[in-house]
Amino acid sequence: MSHVLSMNPVGVVRNDCTDPAQAMQMQDAESVILVDEAFADALHMIDSCEYLDVVFHFHLPETGGRTKTGTETGAGSESRTEPETGAEGRWRRTTRSGEVRGVFASRAPVRPNPIGITTVRLVGRDGNRLRVTGLDAVDGTPVLDIKSCNTSHLDDTPCGASNHIHTSLLKSNPRLAIQRYIMAGDTEKLLIMAAQFHGHYCPGLAMGVMAAVHAMQELDRDNADPDSVTDDAKPAETGGEKASGPASDGLEDLLAIVETNNCFADGVQLVTGCSFGNNSLIFEDLGKTAFTLTRRDGNGVRVISRHESPAYVREAFPEFDRHYQRVVRDQVRDDAAVAAFRKSGAERSFGTLNLDFDRMFDVQRVRVDVPDYAPSHESGVCAKCGDSVMATRMVDGGDVSTRDTDASTRGPDTPARNPDASTRGPDTPATTAENRKLCLKCAGKPYSVLDGHGIRILDG
Numbered sequence: 001m002s003h004v005l006s007m008n009p010v011g012v013v014r015n016d017c018t019d020p021a022q023a024m025q026m027q028d029a030e031s032v033i034l035v036d037e038a039f040a041d042a043l044h045m046i047d048s049c050e051y052l053d054v055v056f057h058f059h060l061p062e063t064g065g066r067t068k069t070g071t072e073t074g075a076g077s078e079s080r081t082e083p084e085t086g087a088e089g090r091w092r093r094t095t096r097s098g099e100v101r102g103v104f105a106s107r108a109p110v111r112p113n114p115i116g117i118t119t120v121r122l123v124g125r126d127g128n129r130l131r132v133t134g135l136d137a138v139d140g141t142p143v144l145d146i147k148s149c150n151t152s153h154l155d156d157t158p159c160g161a162s163n164h165i166h167t168s169l170l171k172s173n174p175r176l177a178i179q180r181y182i183m184a185g186d187t188e189k190l191l192i193m194a195a196q197f198h199g200h201y202c203p204g205l206a207m208g209v210m211a212a213v214h215a216m217q218e219l220d221r222d223n224a225d226p227d228s229v230t231d232d233a234k235p236a237e238t239g240g241e242k243a244s245g246p247a248s249d250g251l252e253d254l255l256a257i258v259e260t261n262n263c264f265a266d267g268v269q270l271v272t273g274c275s276f277g278n279n280s281l282i283f284e285d286l287g288k289t290a291f292t293l294t295r296r297d298g299n300g301v302r303v304i305s306r307h308e309s310p311a312y313v314r315e316a317f318p319e320f321d322r323h324y325q326r327v328v329r330d331q332v333r334d335d336a337a338v339a340a341f342r343k344s345g346a347e348r349s350f351g352t353l354n355l356d357f358d359r360m361f362d363v364q365r366v367r368v369d370v371p372d373y374a375p376s377h378e379s380g381v382c383a384k385c386g387d388s389v390m391a392t393r394m395v396d397g398g399d400v401s402t403r404d405t406d407a408s409t410r411g412p413d414t415p416a417r418n419p420d421a422s423t424r425g426p427d428t429p430a431t432t433a434e435n436r437k438l439c440l441k442c443a444g445k446p447y448s449v450l451d452g453h454g455i456r457i458l459d460g
Contacts, residue, residue: 011034017137018139020060026138027133031132051121052146055115056141058109120134193270194208203348204267205266207267208264212270214303253296255370260289288304303361304361304362323337323340380394383438
């Protein structure tokens with residue numbers, strides 16, 4: 001099946017973006033679609049459309065465009081009629097979430113035909129000039145068509161069309177919005193999300209967000225390859241996201257090494273997606289406001305707060321220290337004091353995002369000795385307390401009575417959890433010398449605790 005199609009642009013995009021790598025940042029800015037005078041009557045009643053679908057041409061080689069000979073090109077690649085066949089297949093791409101998808105199931109800019117489509121919000125109209133937001137196209141992009149949005153097939157969805165679509169996308173990629181904000185450098189939205197996790201706004205949280213966004217973007221630049229990785233989320237239609245950005249899907253392919261366990265670390269966790277629960281967060285108890293981001297190849301970026309950065313922040317927002325002293329250090333927790341603390345904390349936090357990054361942080365390229373993937377362990381049952389315990393956290397209990405938990409370790413209404421032979425079910429094994437294992441607490445063995453003081457060893 002081969003047909004030659006000829007299309008004439010109906011307009012052109014005008015904005016301040018000339019670099020496809022920065023196109024995502026234009027989504028929150030205003031662009032103008034300059035419609036050709038020949039199509040002026042096609043704009044009749046367009047003012048009634050709050051949202052429009054804009055169809056455009058990937059005209060630049062680095063955005064999946066084609067040369068005059070009709071061959072597809074990519075940044076740093078030779079001209080060719082179609083993508084090279086690799087491990088992923090001819091028309092398959094790895095999305096930012098780590099999934100391999102066909103281009104028809106993604107928003108990859110390199111496509112069989114170099115056409116993109118993005119939904120925009122119509123801000124206003126000045127004759128044949130349409131002012132829109134949400135358009136991720138560079139200046140000079142040819143516009144092929146403009147259509148009003150049609151979501152009629154979603155009108156009966158319980159939560160409304162937009163929520164239904166967004167929920168569906170989040171089920172496929174739960175970090176969709178976070179990834180978009182990282183690539184756009186939208187630290188304000190990321191700080192809001194981090195505070196939902198952290199519980200309040202503070203400068204340390206803001207610094208963690210700033211450091212993590214910088215590291216994520218730097219690793220993204222290392223992997224800039226428009227042919228191999230694209231964003232499945234909203235939209236990168238210009239090829240502006242020439243790489244996926246470091247994907248954090250909780251499978252330990254991206255690791256964050258934090259050197260402090262204060263507010264800074266929570267900002268890092270939100271932005272990178274690396275956490276204790278998914279085994280992608282490593283804690284080094286060094287007391288430094290610093291962290292390293294690395295892929296499994298060991299090529300990492302370390303971001304560390306400069307010694308003078310606290311003074312720089314205090315000088316810019318002096319009121320916060322007074323409230324911090326009163327509420328946190330002096331433990332004055334009346335409603336008025338706490339409210340003033342939260343207000344000043346938010347002001348300093350959002351203000352910190354706008355301070356000079358280079359005055360606050362040093363950035364280093366480092367080699368990281370990446371640990372093996374976390375092992376999976378079976379669980380056992382403590383012969384004394386009856387709790388299920390990871391096998392590596394159990395020790396030989398020796399001669400242990402398993403008929404009951406010692407009365408001193410149970411409340412008055414807590415029944416024993418180790419049945420004797422008369423109460424055990426048919427599949428409950430009797431305690432033998434081979435399975436007399438205890439958890440560390442019941443065995444009185446030392447164990448590690450991570451709290452506000454750092455890592456401590458407690459006696460059992």
